[in-house]
Amino acid sequence: MSANPTIIYTKTDEAPALATYSLLPIVQAFTKHAGLAVETRDISLAGRILAAFSDLLPANQKTADALAELGALTQKPEANIIKLPNISASIPQLKAAIAELQAKGYALPDFPETPTTAAEKDAKARYAKVLGSAVNPVLREGNSDRRAPKAVKAYARAHPHSMGAWSPTSKTSVATMGHDDFYSNEKSVTVPAATTARIEFVPQPGPDGQQEATVVLKDKIALQAGEIFDATFMNRKALGAFFAQQIMKAKKDDVLFSLHLKATMMKVSDPIMFGLCVRVFFKDLFTKHTAVLASLGVDLNNGFGDLLGKIEKLPSDQKSAIEADIKAVFAARPAVAMVNSDKGITNLHIPSDVIVDASMPAMIRTSGQMWNAAGKGQDTLCVIPDSSYAGVYATVIDFCKKHGAFDPKTMGTVPNVGLMAQAAEEYGSHNKTFQAPANGTIQVVDATGKVLTEHAVETGDIWRACQTKDAPVQDWVKLAVNRARLSGMPAIFWLDEKRPHDAQIIAKVKTYLAQHDTAGLDLKILAPAAACLATLERLKAGQDTISVTGNVLRDYLTDLFPILEVGTSAKMLSIVPLMNGGGLFETGAGGSAPKHVQQFTEENFLRWDSLGEFFALAASFEHLGITQNHAKAKVLAETLDEANGKFLENDKSPARKVGAGIDNRGSHFYLALYWAHALAAQNTDADLKARFAPIAEKLTAAEKQIVAEMIAVQGQPTDIGGYYQPDDEKASAALRPSKTLNDILATV
Ligand SMILES: NC(=O)C1=CN([C@@H]2O[C@H](COP(=O)(O)OP(=O)(O)OC[C@H]3O[C@@H](n4cnc5c(N)ncnc54)[C@H](OP(=O)(O)O)[C@@H]3O)[C@@H](O)[C@H]2O)C=CC1
Numbered sequence: 001m002s003a004n005p006t007i008i009y010t011k012t013d014e015a016p017a018l019a020t021y022s023l024l025p026i027v028q029a030f031t032k033h034a035g036l037a038v039e040t041r042d043i044s045l046a047g048r049i050l051a052a053f054s055d056l057l058p059a060n061q062k063t064a065d066a067l068a069e070l071g072a073l074t075q076k077p078e079a080n081i082i083k084l085p086n087i088s089a090s091i092p093q094l095k096a097a098i099a100e101l102q103a104k105g106y107a108l109p110d111f112p113e114t115p116t117t118a119a120e121k122d123a124k125a126r127y128a129k130v131l132g133s134a135v136n137p138v139l140r141e142g143n144s145d146r147r148a149p150k151a152v153k154a155y156a157r158a159h160p161h162s163m164g165a166w167s168p169t170s171k172t173s174v175a176t177m178g179h180d181d182f183y184s185n186e187k188s189v190t191v192p193a194a195t196t197a198r199i200e201f202v203p204q205p206g207p208d209g210q211q212e213a214t215v216v217l218k219d220k221i222a223l224q225a226g227e228i229f230d231a232t233f234m235n236r237k238a239l240g241a242f243f244a245q246q247i248m249k250a251k252k253d254d255v256l257f258s259l260h261l262k263a264t265m266m267k268v269s270d271p272i273m274f275g276l277c278v279r280v281f282f283k284d285l286f287t288k289h290t291a292v293l294a295s296l297g298v299d300l301n302n303g304f305g306d307l308l309g310k311i312e313k314l315p316s317d318q319k320s321a322i323e324a325d326i327k328a329v330f331a332a333r334p335a336v337a338m339v340n341s342d343k344g345i346t347n348l349h350i351p352s353d354v355i356v357d358a359s360m361p362a363m364i365r366t367s368g369q370m371w372n373a374a375g376k377g378q379d380t381l382c383v384i385p386d387s388s389y390a391g392v393y394a395t396v397i398d399f400c401k402k403h404g405a406f407d408p409k410t411m412g413t414v415p416n417v418g419l420m421a422q423a424a425e426e427y428g429s430h431n432k433t434f435q436a437p438a439n440g441t442i443q444v445v446d447a448t449g450k451v452l453t454e455h456a457v458e459t460g461d462i463w464r465a466c467q468t469k470d471a472p473v474q475d476w477v478k479l480a481v482n483r484a485r486l487s488g489m490p491a492i493f494w495l496d497e498k499r500p501h502d503a504q505i506i507a508k509v510k511t512y513l514a515q516h517d518t519a520g521l522d523l524k525i526l527a528p529a530a531a532c533l534a535t536l537e538r539l540k541a542g543q544d545t546i547s548v549t550g551n552v553l554r555d556y557l558t559d560l561f562p563i564l565e566v567g568t569s570a571k572m573l574s575i576v577p578l579m580n581g582g583g584l585f586e587t588g589a590g591g592s593a594p595k596h597v598q599q600f601t602e603e604n605f606l607r608w609d610s611l612g613e614f615f616a617l618a619a620s621f622e623h624l625g626i627t628q629n630h631a632k633a634k635v636l637a638e639t640l641d642e643a644n645g646k647f648l649e650n651d652k653s654p655a656r657k658v659g660a661g662i663d664n665r666g667s668h669f670y671l672a673l674y675w676a677h678a679l680a681a682q683n684t685d686a687d688l689k690a691r692f693a694p695i696a697e698k699l700t701a702a703e704k705q706i707v708a709e710m711i712a713v714q715g716q717p718t719d720i721g722g723y724y725q726p727d728d729e730k731a732s733a734a735l736r737p738s739k740t741l742n743d744i745l746a747t748v
């Protein structure tokens with residue numbers, strides 16, 4: 001580590017990783033004389049896989065565990081991390097990444113589907129650590145402050161993005177269970193004193209009264225004083241019946257069937273629900289071909305795509321028979337929402353393709369429609385099994401049917417203050433999620449033998465527990481009060497007193513609010529659907545309202561409102577003030593945009609908008625300026641803010657399509673141009689002024705040339721030497737196509 005303060009810029013995956021090849025050299029050129037270091041750490045899916053097997057790899061392939069390093073760093077006051085979106089891998093994605101690395105000469109074991117040997121069990125445990133949302137929970141040692149910067153709102157008002165009209169006769173709706181689901185079965189306690197707990201399954205006595213032994217599912221769960229502990233379960237039979245009903249309803253109403261889960265973050269529970277939906281949808285197929293499909297080891301939790309992949313191995317007559325029956329199922333069932341209609345990929349193919357936080361808002365923005373097999377928009381039945389949060393989307397849909405689509409020119413804004421530190425709530429539940437092995441009881445027992453929660457379950461039910469520590473709740477309430485004070489906006493806590501977990505949180509919120517000066521602030525507590533309606537009414541009228549929410553609604557609302565307000569969550573400021581004083585600056589609120597990579601390799605055009613990165617960088621410099629009284633960092637922050645304003649004013653974001661103008665790389669040139677000018681124009685730091693005056697001049701003089709070089713390369717396929725692990729040299733060459741710009745940067 002260098003003596004200068006260090007900003008860590010994370011290397012991740014897909015589109016943001018490609019953009020980094022272009023943006024980071026610019027950032028490094030602008031910071032190298034500013035008494036601070038910008039270093040990278042690789043937390044990409046490929047990097048994390050290699051780190052997980054590092055001890056088994058030869059010396060030249062050993063890979064440091066950068067995620068663990070950064071996790072430790074978040075505990076220190078000097079932490080300053082810029083976190084770009086990364087892949088939260090489903091099993092199909094994980095397998096693809098493993099195959100790519102194996103082909104590149106890394107002797108990694110295959111992903112063991114049903115491990116039997118000790119080595120396979122070890123490999124499976126290592127891969128489990130890499131699976132799903134494995135990065136964010138490690139780094140998020142603070143709560144979340146996500147909002148649209150003023151300049152971004154002003155830009156959206158001046159250049160409104162397209163918004164599909166809503167018709168009052170739209171047939172789109174949300175279906176949710178409302179009984180026998182996680183919401184209805186929840187139990188919650190706040191533990192008064194520190195203790196440990198164990199989760200155990202007590203089998204139901206047999207018909208002869210014989211009692212089989214209790215199975216400990218998880219032991220030694222540390223609970224702190226004041227920690228909230230909840231447990232709940234989803235009844236498998238009720239879920240299956242619900243899917244069957246909704247499939248029939250979609251068919252009857254002639255709408256698309258669409259399933260919206262979060263199989264990436266809820267990496268244990270949601271793939272199981274996804275798998276059951278696929279099983280119910282293709283029931284006839286499974287009844288007819290039970291033995292063959294079982295012999296192939298088809299795992300529906302990985303989606304219908306798993307079946308399609310595995311039947312490839314069958315003799316052609318057997319395969320054709322199954323394919324014919326698949327066709328018959330599709331003909332008899334409702335049309336399914338498509339992920340890619342050209343390639344015939346449905347919502348049911350891969351559990352990570354449709355992720356509720358992004359899929360629902362995108363649908364709401366597009367007149368409440370998803371794509372059908374013909375590639376046309378069609379009304380859809382949005383199936384969101386658990387009823388904890390489904391009502392929020394139902395409220396938005398009803399509101400749009402009644403009032404029409406929102407207007408980005410006039411609508412207000414909804415920033416979010418989200419509780420997420422220390423793996424709070426459902427998103428920290430996957431290490432405490434189990435499928436009931438038989439009928440019986442799952443209970444949680446503390447160190448004194450006291451039963452904290454108890455649920456009667458049936459075979460296959462999905463039981464889960466989650467924890468919410470007290471310190472993060474205190475910090476979250478403080479953050480909400482601060483944001484309400486600084487913004488002057490009313491704030492609503494989206495909490496449902498009828499829900500056991502929320503009731504515990506509400507008690508804490510009341511206690512901790514009383515410890516703050518809230519005079520003159522407008523703070524309310526409303527259940528999610530009511531909070532949503534109150535917020536939407538204000539939003540429509542151009543008024544702003546802070547949503548103060550738990551971890552799941554944080555995730556949902558920070559895609560929902562940004563996508564409606566500014567077209568994409570990529571433009572959000574997403575700050576995580578770490579509880580020990582450091583700063584984690586996430587970029588945007590959305591994902592890693594896999595479609596963008598495909599577009600880049602097919603036509604050398606990168607549509608990724610790095611605005612989230614620009615704003616995160618400015619916030620990171622500002623944090624350094626304030627916490628370390630770093631004068632040059634302050635200048636970098638102020639000038640980058642100015643450059644960001646200019647960037648928006650002059651509309652230099654990437655075009656969406658090849659042939660329509662500059663892409664991501666061209667947008668980075670403009671950022672550099674405006675930033676250099678701002679540095680040349682300021683008078684706080686003479687050294688930076690002197691260094692950047694000539695750079696600003698050179699960039700201005702070369703503008704035409706640079707843009708021409710950037711555009712000249714567009715339109716052809718391009719090779720970056722890998723998807724999960726691009727070849728640095730090839731990718732860097734592809735993403736830095738302007739020799740003129742590169743030469744000027746080299747002179748800084
Ligand atoms: N913080 C994190 O690390 C997060 C990671 N993820 C991960 O990302 C992957 C993909 O998730 P998915 O839900 O499909 O979400 P994405 O955000 O990757 O994609 C949804 C769509 O949003 C638009 N979009 C997102 N970011 C940008 C940007 N910077 N510039 C322009 N457009 C953008 C694109 O739409 P279009 O171009 O069509 O307009 C894109 O196709 C998954 O592996 C998921 O787990 C998801 C959320 C957060």
Ligand SMILES: O=C(O)CCC(=O)C(=O)O
Nearest residue numbers: 088133136264265555589
């Ligand atoms: O960690 C993930 O998988 C996704 C995170 C996400 O969607 C969010 O924080 O908004």
Ligand SMILES: [Mg+2]
Nearest residue numbers: 357555559589
């Ligand atoms: Mg999200």
